[in-house]
Amino acid sequence: MSEKHSSQPPGAPKPTMAADAGSVVSAREIENVKAKSLTMNIKTVSVPGSQPSGNAVGQAPQADYIASGCSVICADKICDTTIDGDIDLSVSVNSSQVPAGTRDETPPSSKGAAVKMITEHKVELIECLMADHSFILQHVHAKHIVTDRQYQNLKHISQPEETVTNLIDQIILKGQRSCSLFLEILKEPDVLRTFPQLKEITKNWC
Structure with missing residues (x-):
């Protein structure tokens, strides 16, 4: 100063x-x-x-x-x-008094493994999850990966492909922690039953 x-x-x-x-x-x-x-x-x-x-x-x-x-x-x-x-x-x-953890300031070049994994398989995930976009949206909302406001905005998008695309984009932007939580959801038994294609997409994931 x-x-x-x-x-x-x-x-x-x-x-x-x-x-x-x-x-x-x-x-x-x-x-x-x-x-x-x-x-x-x-x-x-x-x-x-x-x-x-x-x-x-x-x-x-x-x-x-x-x-x-x-x-x-x-x-x-x-x-x-x-x-x-x-x-x-x-x-x-x-x-600035912004609480730690409310934003992800990690440079894109140093993003974690979960972010990289979702980004690389984004197209496959969209094609898979759009088959029942409401189901996956309910899960990410229940895990608090998206806020109530984001959930409401996503829920009112008419096109399933657009809903899932926006959802995955928001998860990627939130950073490593949100992406890791999302990967855990994709491994849940009921999710795998709803989206059997996920087994093939995630078979080599850690």
């Missing part, structure tokens, strides 16, 4: 500013103001993996003040101000 205070001479052009994702540039001017107190809070949340916005990769923006990497730049100008009380010009940068 960087913080910078400066003042511009009368008639000087206003400074140019640039900020990427999660960063803040403040250039407020307050002149001839009388108040009991003055509070100027700036808060930003740093998100792991967030990328700069508005500029091509490797291209540095041209500006007088540049905030990047979840930083804060303050260029406030306060003149001839009488304040009866405390002055609070606080700046805070907090880390």
